[in-house]
Amino acid sequence: MRQKIFRFLADLRFAIFILLLISFCSIIGTVIEQDQSIETYKLNYPLTNQLFGFLSWEIIFKFGFDHVYKTWWFFSLILIFGISLITCTCLQQIPALKIARRCQFFRTIQPFNNLKISTALAKFNFNKILARLKNNEYSLFQQKNIIYCYKGLIGRIAPIIVHFSMILILLGTLIGSLCGFKAQEIIPKTETFQIQNVFNNGQLTIIPPISSRINDFWITYTNKKTIAQFYSDISILDNIGNEIDRKTSFVNTPLIYDGIYYYQTDWNLVGLRFQDFNQKIMEYPLVNLLNTKNKIWLTWVSNDSNITKGIIAIIDNLEGYCSIYNDKGAFLGNLELNETIKNNEQLTLVEILSSTGLQIKSDPGIPVIYTGFFFLMLSTLISYITYSQIWIIKQNQKIFIGGNTSRAMFEFELEFFKFIK
Numbered sequence: 001m002r003q004k005i006f007r008f009l010a011d012l013r014f015a016i017f018i019l020l021l022i023s024f025c026s027i028i029g030t031v032i033e034q035d036q037s038i039e040t041y042k043l044n045y046p047l048t049n050q051l052f053g054f055l056s057w058e059i060i061f062k063f064g065f066d067h068v069y070k071t072w073w074f075f076s077l078i079l080i081f082g083i084s085l086i087t088c089t090c091l092q093q094i095p096a097l098k099i100a101r102r103c104q105f106f107r108t109i110q111p112f113n114n115l116k117i118s119t120a121l122a123k124f125n126f127n128k129i130l131a132r133l134k135n136n137e138y139s140l141f142q143q144k145n146i147i148y149c150y151k152g153l154i155g156r157i158a159p160i161i162v163h164f165s166m167i168l169i170l171l172g173t174l175i176g177s178l179c180g181f182k183a184q185e186i187i188p189k190t191e192t193f194q195i196q197n198v199f200n201n202g203q204l205t206i207i208p209p210i211s212s213r214i215n216d217f218w219i220t221y222t223n224k225k226t227i228a229q230f231y232s233d234i235s236i237l238d239n240i241g242n243e244i245d246r247k248t249s250f251v252n253t254p255l256i257y258d259g260i261y262y263y264q265t266d267w268n269l270v271g272l273r274f275q276d277f278n279q280k281i282m283e284y285p286l287v288n289l290l291n292t293k294n295k296i297w298l299t300w301v302s303n304d305s306n307i308t309k310g311i312i313a314i315i316d317n318l319e320g321y322c323s324i325y326n327d328k329g330a331f332l333g334n335l336e337l338n339e340t341i342k343n344n345e346q347l348t349l350v351e352i353l354s355s356t357g358l359q360i361k362s363d364p365g366i367p368v369i370y371t372g373f374f375f376l377m378l379s380t381l382i383s384y385i386t387y388s389q390i391w392i393i394k395q396n397q398k399i400f401i402g403g404n405t406s407r408a409m410f411e412f413e414l415e416f417f418k419f420i421k
Helices: 003-010 012-031 039-044 058-062 065-070 072-101 112-116 126-137 153-179 364-383 409-420
Strands: 117-121 139-143 146-151 182-187 193-196 198-201 210-222 225-236 241-250 254-255 260-276 282-287 297-300 311-315 321-325 331-336 349-363 386-396 398-405
Touching: 003 072, 003 182, 012 065, 039 058, 058 065, 065 072, 065 153, 072 153, 072 297, 112 386, 126 139, 126 386, 126 409, 153 364, 182 260, 210 260, 210 349, 225 254, 225 260, 241 254, 241 260, 241 297, 260 297, 260 311, 282 297, 297 321, 321 349, 386 409, 398 409
Parallel strands: none
Antiparallel strands: 117 398, 139 146, 146 386, 182 198, 182 349, 193 210, 210 225, 225 241, 254 260, 260 282, 260 349, 297 311, 311 321, 321 331, 386 398
C-alpha cells in the first residue's frame, strides 16, 4: 500500500494535475485584487449583480480569494507538488541515473534489432573501431569480444536538477509568503521613522525595529516642466541614532539594507514656511485638492490678527516657488524662495516642506527563488548534452555494432558512420 501511494505521487500525470491546479489558483489571484479593504470588494463584487453569476464579495472572503497566496489550501498544493517532485526524483530519476552508469553488455546479437541504428561488418579492424570511439570521448568497457561504451552521462542529470530547482522555487515562495512583509510610509523631510504602517505580512513575519531618517527629498524636472525623477536621501540608524548606512533612493533603484528594500513610490507637500519682518518663523499647512487630475496644494496665509485678511498660496511642484492670489482670487504673481510678498503682509517664503512616500518591502525567499532559477537555467544547458550508447560484439569474423542516443539522432548517425567508414 505504501509503495502504491509513493508511485502515485511520483506519477508524471499527478504532478501535471497539481501544477495545473496551482496555475489556476494563481490566475484567480491575478484576476481578483489581493489584500484590499472589504469596502473595495463590496464595491467591485456586489451581492446583487454577481460577476460570472456567482462571484460576490462573500464568496471571495469565504474561500480566501482576497489573499490567495497565503491561504492554507494554496500552501497545501505547493507542499503536495513538492512532495511529488521529491518522490519522482527518488523513485525514478536517481535509479535511472544509476542504471545509466552500469555496464550494459549485449551477450547475443538479437538486441541489435531493437536499436535505432545498427550494422554488421564482415571485414574491419577491431582495434581501429575502439581507437575511433576513444578519440570521440566515449567511455569503453570490454569483456573479451563484447564492448559497451557511452558518453554524455552528465546529460542524464538534467531532470534531477530540474526537480531540484523547482523545489527551491517552491520553497522560496513559501518563505516569502510566510515571512515577508510590505509597508507604506509617508515621512516629512528630516524626520526619523520606524516601520509601522504594514499592509501585507505573513503569518511568521517579524517586523525589524530599524530606525531610518529622511535627510532630504527633491524632484528633478525636464525642459517641458514634467517630472523626470524623485530622489530620497535615506540614512539607516542604530539604536542610539548613529548612522550606519546611507544612500539616495530613486525610482527603480531602492536602498537595500539587511534584506529590506526602500522603494521610492510617492511624494507629498506638507506646508510652507514664512518669515515676517520681525524674523518670526510661521508654518502654514498645505491642503491637497483631491479632485484634480494633477497634484495641487493650497493654503491660506495670514499674518494679521484678523484671520479673514490674507492671501492664497497655490503650489504644484518642488521647483522652489508658489503662486500667490488675493482674497478675491486675482493672481498676484509667483513667489520664489527667499522672496518677500509685495503686499501688506511683508512675508518671506523661506522653505517648502515636503514628504516622501516609501514602500518598504522584505522577501527573504527571493535569494532561494533566484538560486532555483539559476539551477533551472543550468539544467537547460545540461539537457543539450547528448547521452549516446554503443554496443559491439565480435563473432565469427564479423563485427556487430549498434547504438542509441537520447537526442540529436541525425548527428549521432553521422558520428556512427564515421566509426565504420
